[in-house]
Amino acid sequence: GANAYATGAVATAVANVGTGIKQDSLAIGGTAAIGSNELTNTGEINIFAVAVADGTVTNQFPGGEAALAQAFIDNGIVQDANGAAKSGTGTGVNSLVNGGDIMVVGDARAAAVGFTVDGTTTLGDARASARINGTAILQSAEGNDVIGIPGVGGFPNVESHARNSLTNTGSIAILADADAEGAEADAYAFIANGVVQQAAAAAFDLAYAT
DSSP states (O other): OEEEEEESSEEEEEEEEEEEEEEEEEEEESSEEEEEEEEEESSEEEEEEEEEEEOOOBOSSTTOOEEEEEEEEEEEEEEEEEEEESSSEEEEEEEEEESSEEEEEEEEEEEOEEEOTTSOEEEOEEEEEEEEEEEEEEEEEEEEESTTSTTTOOOOOSEEEEEEEEEESSEEEEEEEEEEESSEEEEEEEEEEEEEEEEEEOOSSEEEEO
16 A cells, blocks of 8 residues: 655645556467456455645744645556457456455545644645545456457457456445545545446357356
């Protein structure tokens, strides 16, 4: 995960995670090709971005405090499987089995609260933004032929399979949390996608996508 902490009269903290866990598989074959990803969790998977901006200071100039906290996660867990066969069966399979705890969390906290030298409380501007910009858990599976792959060629494959499987007997938490405190305080929390499963299969004869 990513942690950022800043303090001062003007405090800015930014924490960013691109992709927490990524699995890619591509198989190209003649009569058969299987691209497979498997992730099994029995413990803890924590993917987090935490940003804390503390503009709480002693200041002889009232209103001089400002705090900005930004916590971003592009993607949490990504599985991408592709099987492409010349003339047989192309299979792409993703499997995620969770018996433990999975957390994908963006957390931003900004406080612009200060004190003058005589003890008077002063407030400034606070902005907090927590975002999961892409997808917390993404499974993408494809079963294809290789007609469109340059330099490979071949005939349309007879059969294609694309399968995604997510089995959860534990807990999955997907959270975006923003908190701002100040004279002018803005808090913004956003999740683009929680769990997404995509399956595509293309074949001359039989195609299965689940």
